[in-house]
Amino acid sequence: MKHYELLVFDWDGTLMDSAGEIVSAMQQAIQVTGLPERTPEQMRQLIGLGLDDVLARLFPELDTQRVRAKLEAYRARYGMQRSTAVLFPPVMDALETLRDTGYVMAVATGKSRRGLNAAMRDTGTRDFFAFTRCADESIPKPAPAMLEDILLRSGTMPEQALMIGDTEYDIAMARAAGVDALGVGCGVHDTARLRRAGALDVLDTVEALPAWLACEVRPA
Structure with a gap:
């Protein structure tokens, strides 16, 4: 058992x-560039995908x-605004508990490398993660490439890894890589x-992950 x-x-x-x-x-970018308007919910449902996939789904009638x-011209002109987003309140405690328990941790994200580096710097979380892969470094979700690269770099077998995410794209990436996946409902x-x-299961937030892992014993 392990x-x-x-x-x-x-x-x-x-x-x-x-x-x-x-x-x-x-x-804001859509309004400034004169692209067709889309609802906030349409955009929200695509968070986590790579940019080309997002654009193809939001604007199927236009050339991606x-x-x-x-x-990209909009970004070059206006730059990237400093993010004001914050970690969900229980995340830091959960990461500390998981690190102290001995888990190796990684990130596979639809963010760009620049965006992830900034987010980790602003939240003080960089040292928690041994491996990170971003959408602009690989084939983005739901393809398994980011996760497969992390498995290779960490020397981990797929059955020894667990993916944690909030979208079906995270779950699909994990399944394609032969990795178990856990959802969070936040x-x-x-x-x-x-x-x-x-x-496998859906937790309210990452706060519940240490307790879930303590109870989850899998056959070898």
Whole structure:
């Protein structure tokens, strides 16, 4: 009998309460660039995907590369505003408990490397994570590439790892990599959707993860 050894976390909506800020930034960019308006809920449901996938789903009637060029021109002109998003309140205590218990921890996120580095710097969480992979470094979710790379770098077998995320894209990535997945209900996709995607269980927040892991003993 053995426990998981590697815990891989999504970032936005799982560790950080950032969905509202992401949607607001997307709305502003769409308005400034003159793209067709989309509802906040349409945008919210796509958080976690890579940019090209988001654009293809939001604007199927438009050429994705032209839309991306518009948004990149917007970013070049206006820059990136400093994030005001914060970790969900229980996250820091949970990460400390998991580290002290001996788990190796990693992040696989739809954020860019620049965005993740800034978020980790601002929240003081960089030292918790041995491995991190971002959407602009690999094929983004729901493809398994980010997670497979973390498994390779950490020398971890898929059955020894657990993915924790708030979207069906996290669950799909894990399943494609042969990794178990756990959902958290504090983010953008609801409990039923996470379970349908194949999550083993859905916790309210990451705060409940140490206790869940203490009870979860898996066959070798």
